[in-house]
Amino acid sequence: MHPHNRAHGAAHILAVAAAENRVWTVPSIPGHVQHSSDLFAPCPQESTLPRALTAFVWSRSAVRRRARRGFRNQVATGSPWLHLLQIDPDLLEVARPVDPLTGKPKARTEEEIDPTGTLLFVEHGLDGGLLAPRVVEAARAAFDSPITVALSHRDAATAPIRAAYEALGVETVDRGPAADASGSAEPRELLRLYHLMKNFAHVAANTAREELFYATSLERPIAVVGPSPDGRPPAATADELVAMTDDELGRGDMLEPQELNDLFEWSARRG
Template sequence: MFPTNQSFGNSVVLAAAARLPQPLFPPTIPGYVQPWLGQESSTSDHPRGVPAFVWGPAARERRHRAGYRNHTPIGAPWLYLLALEANSAIPVPPVRKALLPPEPKPNRLLYFPHHGLQGELAARRTAIALGSQAPETTIALTHEQAASEATRRAYEDVGARVVDLGPARQEVGSVAPFFLQRILQLIRVHRSVRTDVVGTYALFAHSAGAIVEAHVPRERLDALVERELGPSCVMPAQELRAIFDWSTHV
C-alpha cells in the first residue's frame, strides 16, 4: 500500500464505506488514493502505470494534463465519512479521553489559519487581527504547527483556544481519533468555520453543512465541492469493494 493511503484516516473511512467487517484494519489498496486536495499525484515514486483513485473531476483533469493516465474518480473520503456519520456508522477507535478534542463553549468560531511560509510571524499577525473575537475562537493547528511553541503562544496570548489536529499519518490500530474524524468532531461543535484560503477545510466544512466564512459566494463553494470533492463520483459499497479488489474481505 502507498504510505499516503493511511494518511488522514482515508483508508479507514473507505473500508468502513465498503462495509468491511474490520475497517480500523483496512486491507491494502491496489493503487494510490489521493490523500488531500491538490495531491492527486504522489510526490514520491509513483510509476505512471499504477492505478490512481482521485477525488473529483478537477483532479482527474489535472492528472491528465500532467501526462498521467489510469485514474478513477471515487469521491473524497470526507464525503464517505459524512455518509457514515448520517448512518451512525463511523468506525471509532478505542480513543483515550486525553486525545479527544476539547468541548468548546457554545457559539465559538472554529478557525483554520493559513500561515504560508511565514510560520510564527503570520500567526502573530493573525492573532492580533482577531481582536475582541479571540476569546471566542478555537484555532485549529496542524500537528507540525502546534509543535511550535511560538506559534501556539501567539494565539494563546490573545485568549484564543488552540487545538492540535493530530498527526496526518496514523498507524493501523492507533487509539487516537483519525484526522478526518477529528476535523468533523470540531466542525460539529462550533457555530461557524473560518478559513483564510478556499481550500480543503473550507470545502469540508461547506459540504458538511457548516456556516463558512471564506469571503466567497456560497455558489462558488458549491461548484468547488462538486469539482474538487466529487460528490457525483461517490460509489456504493459494492462498487468500492470491486474497484479495490476487496470483495474477499467481506
C-alpha cells in the same frame, strides 16, 4: 500499500464504507488514494508516483486535472470525507455495546451541542507566529464570535506559534498526526476533524483549502481571511469555494459499497 493511503484515515473510511460495518484491518489498496485537494496545487509527492499506478481520486474534476499533468490511470470514487458523512462515524471508533438487532454500535446517548464560535485554520509559512495577530483580526471581522485556531500537529508542537495565539487570548487545538497510527484504535484525522467542526458555527482559513470544502458540506458558513503566508491574494473566494464544493469533493462520483469492493479487489478477499 502506498504510504499516502495511510494518511488522514482515508483508507480506513473507504474500507468501512465498503464493508458497511466496523473494520480495523484495512485491506491493501491496489493504487494511490488522493489524500488532499489538488485544486490549487498538485500533491508535492506526485512526481514520485509511478505513471502506471492507479490513482483513486475524489472527483472527475481531479481526473481532468491529473490528465492535463500527464497521468492517465485514475478513477473517481468520491472523497473519503463524503464517504465519512454517509456512514455511521461510530464504526470508525473503539467498539461500544452492539445493538443485537442491527449488529452495529448503539447510538451515542450524550446530547447534541449547539455549535458556537469560529474554527480558524492558519497556514503560517515563514512568518510563523508573527502572522497570528493579523489573521485573528481578519477572522474576527468576518465572524463576530470567539475563535479557536486548529493547528497542524507540527505547529502545535512549536512553542512560539502557540504563544502567539495565547497572547491574543485565542484558544488553540492540536489537530493531531495526519498519518494513521498502526495498530491503534485512536480516531483517524478526518474523524477527529469531523467531530471538531461539528462544535463550531463558522469556519475560516487564511488560504483556500479542503477544510473549507468540508465545512461547507456540513452547512457551516466559511470565510477566506488574510493575510496568506506568501502575501498573495487567496486562490479563491469563499463564495467560489462554496460553489465548487460538490464538484471537488465528488458528490456526483460517489461509489456504492459493492462498487468500492470490486474496484479495490476486496470482494474476493472477503468471500
